[in-house]
Amino acid sequence: MAGKTNRGRRTRRQARRMTPKNHTGFTDKIRHAAAEVAAMAKHVRLNGDKISAYTAALLRARKPQMTALDNQTLGGGKTVEQKAAYALALDAVNFGSGYFELARESGVALEYAELALHLRAAFDNEGFDRPAAWAEVTPARCHDIFRIPAGAHPRLDELMVLFARHLNEAGQRIIADYAGQVANLLESAGGSAEGLAFLVGGWQGFADVADYRGISVPIYKRAQIFAADVWLSFGGTGAAAFHDMQNLTIFADNMVPHVLRHAGVLTYTPDLAARVDAGAEITAGSEEETELRAVSIHAVERMRAAAATMDGHAGITAVNLDHILWNRGYEADLIDLPRHRTLTVFY
Template identity: 30%
Template sequence: MDRDGVMLPAKSGEFIAKHAKHVKINKDGNEKLCKEILSSIKYNQLQMPDTGSDSIHPSKDHPRAVDWVFVTDALNFCFWSKNKEKQWVVDGYTGYFALEAALNRAIKNSVDITNPEFYSKITKEQLLNIMKGDTDVIIPLFDQRISVLHEIGNILLEKYNGTFETCVKEANKSAIKLLEIVVDNFPCFRDEAMYNGRAVSFYKRAQILVADLWNFFNGTSWGQFEDVDKLTMFADYRVPQVLVYFGVMSYSDELMNKLKNDELLESGSDEEIEIRGCSIHAVELLKKRIEDEIKEKHLNVSVPSSSLIDYYLWCYRRKHAKEVESIPYHKTLGIFY
């Protein structure tokens, strides 16, 4: 898959890491994290994470489950706040889980939020009501979320019989084919940039959409993909933070000072691109190192996919938040992550 000369995320990550000036990938940190993950694999801890969120999303048997995953991941971006007292919170949940809680509440209240006939025309007042939090704080980038819902809703109605299931069927059990369908037809998932004269991609939300379907349906039914291991990690805010925490990546003094001072990084800036691209390549190198260790030591375990490593690191950050918060994470306003 190539989109008009745009490099796929894995190739993009390798290219960005080769030319990066603000971010460096470190072999010693790679070895340290490799040992950590191998230890977790031995104790069967490197599994799909139990997030404790089963109560805030519908079951896989729900008639609109596929469309629920699609809508949720279409809106899955930019939940952070500079001021923790002004975080968007729903039923005690923050971040992505607050989104799940809000959408699940809407379904329970008979709001047709998984139906593009409804959300392609959703009004500001309707979305404000759906996303109402525990305080008066409004979900970040509210106007962009309305635009995203209008965009994806109209495209589903025009091209895909009003359901994301049509896209999944067209992919014919290929994660990469579904990724291609999504980024080619839904502009809000087209997570691309120019770097050092080349068009690069990250496709964080599009890839996590595919991986979430795989996870949600336990690799069966609508989540059966024969090439899910071809996905990369999902370049966001938090996983790079964990990679720096383990020493897998390091930042230049200039970049680290910006992050410590809570300066926003502009979307598409070299620094932001390098953090995301180097994260992708670092996880690809990490996966290769784990694979080599498994072969060398004849371990009776499977090589984890990049997406599974991503889930593990994301959950590690949540479990060890106090320690990991010693590393500042980058902040960028935008719809791509």
Template identity: 30%
Template sequence: MLWPAAAGEFIAKNAQHVKIHEEGLDKLCKEMLKGLDIPDTGADMIHPSKDHPRAVDWVFVCDALNFCFWSYSGAEKWTVDGHSGYYALEAALHRAIKEGHDITNPEYYSIITADQLHRIMRGDNSVQIPLFNERLSVLHEVGTILLQKYEGTFLTCVKAANKSAVKLLEIIVENFPCFKDEVTYKGQRIGIYKRAQILVADLWNFFEKEGWGEFEDIDKMTMFADYRVPQVLVYFGALSYSEELMEKLKRDELLPSGSEQEVEIRGCSIHAVELLKKMLSSSTKLEGSSTLDLNSSYIDYYLWCYRRKYAEEMEKVPFHKTLGIYY
């Protein structure tokens, strides 16, 4: 089994439909060095205080449900209070708490009904959150596991990790099947672990690298291989797609989860960000800087926010579409 960083390198060396380009990485590196602050997306995160007694479980539930928000080109999106995508999910869960739903408690969501979840996830329009039934199943799965193995709270897992991001990642993927993002590529078993890694990184961010968010090896996490960050990488020329693959994306053709082309997009994105991290770290402009933890998690979030800030411009590049629970 290859874990994400090694998996990305292996995929990049063997990819037939996706290529990494050093000149594009250099262009993106120079763009980031203009200002490494996270781009303002114009949308404030909607979540409780980090001092809330169930703050860790809030992050866990959000990331258990954090997958597949895309819509087909030109289609109306699922929105909550004007927010779309992950922000809409946060808005829905925040609203649920205000309305008295005990959504951070596995005793509640391990047996939540479809009607209850429909009520919580209701949008501004008639569009339903994608993969509703899968989200219902995920809540039942992770809630039951927390109750049976972890005293009814994800905090037990965080404590067991003892400030190790890698250990927490292992706990997540070994005990929660819906986070076990693994495929076979060119005969090699690989783990991409997008949602498991983002769960670790979200704790790191949410708690501002302290307390339950303190991880001594957060730099071991890679980027979170989804469908939006590759869009930015292609826009800057850091990635390119074969003509066959690009035509599929332009037609909004679904790429099956675990298919060769889908895995190559995700794996090459991981390796491209690892290479970008080395470029940024070796830049003389960063020498002596102590104001930034320049790890792959940070770079991923920068690129994700960059895509949202320049959403209209980014739409020049089609993004791949896959229906599944892993991202």
């Protein structure tokens, strides 16, 4: 009995130690830096005069909602731990969009949907629902989990090395800091989505910060989407009854700029547009890539401000708009048009 009591105390001490006491302003810094980049941008222009009309048209036609894929994946699991663990493992490997075309050319099915569904299967049927399993996972095991044949393409082999590395870190951090329970990580966030993003944003694999002409530009796409995925998993209740979902920004990847570009909200320079349309690699951390992401964040903040003045949309969040825009990108007129392609661990 004494041993059980001591283990319980150790868990509580660890949770207290990791409480996000300094998270206030975490996402404000993202918004501020995005606005700075938008003001200085040379490759991506925000057309502010398009914001109100486009926002109104978008919200008339669409509502934020869980997709069938979300229900299949994030909707799985029965306990707090099972749900939280899936969301963390998913967002530990929620990147690779720059590799998708290479996969198609190699005859390999690789998209977000495949990753999420294969991971769900590994959780449900293969004992991969424990941080201890992630802490020891190998690239070879990742090839098996995500159905990526070894040797199909050197870059895909590289991606599985990265997946293993990020899962290793997530598992090891949960074991070291949260007594092996992702539920303890959620508890440590204190009911704050921003606090949860702040906590995992401190991990190396989630440290999504660019340098833009001497300015530090925090983006933290995967840290923020983890908080949002937890919120979706629990329907905003219980362990995910976050009081500050409105503080999160969009999850800046290559989909939102793509949608905003074709809506006329963003304009790329002719050179950047030609490179994107040709499928050329846009280097991770380059001025162009940072502008694509940061200007998109600022654009959606402007859209949210516009929505707040419209009947019935006063409480809309950047997360709501991100869901709408991401789903818009999968509609028939946009899905086959090229998005910018970057080999990165952040999206």
